[in-house]
Amino acid sequence: MFIHMFAFRFKPDVTSAQKERVFEEIRTLKDQIPEILESWVGFNVSPRGRGYEFGGAMKFADAAACERYNNHPVHQKLLTWLVPLIEPIEVDFPV
Numbered sequence: 001m002f003i004h005m006f007a008f009r010f011k012p013d014v015t016s017a018q019k020e021r022v023f024e025e026i027r028t029l030k031d032q033i034p035e036i037l038e039s040w041v042g043f044n045v046s047p048r049g050r051g052y053e054f055g056g057a058m059k060f061a062d063a064a065a066c067e068r069y070n071n072h073p074v075h076q077k078l079l080t081w082l083v084p085l086i087e088p089i090e091v092d093f094p095v
Helices: 017-027 063-069 073-085
Strands: 002-010 039-043 054-060 088-095
Touching: 002 063, 017 039, 017 054, 017 073, 017 088, 039 073, 054 063, 063 088, 073 088
Parallel strands: none
Antiparallel strands: 002 054, 002 088, 039 054
16 A cells, blocks of 8 residues: 655635635545545644645555556646645655
8 A cells, every 4th residue: 555645835825715625626536536545635623733734645556556646637637726826745655
């Protein structure tokens, strides 16, 4: 198994509606990209979040499946409008 984790700091001018769109779009990736075996996303409630407001984790069969997800057209389309809104951090690891 392979885990992909991410967290976002939203840029100052990002609206609540845009944040909700991020949640909905990432939440539905599992239904559109078969490499995602399981996924979890949500808004951060930790007092130790250091400004990271949103995060998630995805489970894949292996690193190659995660890379296929990364290059999938649906994911790439999401990135075109998402990346300008965030300061992300990612962590990937085999389990």
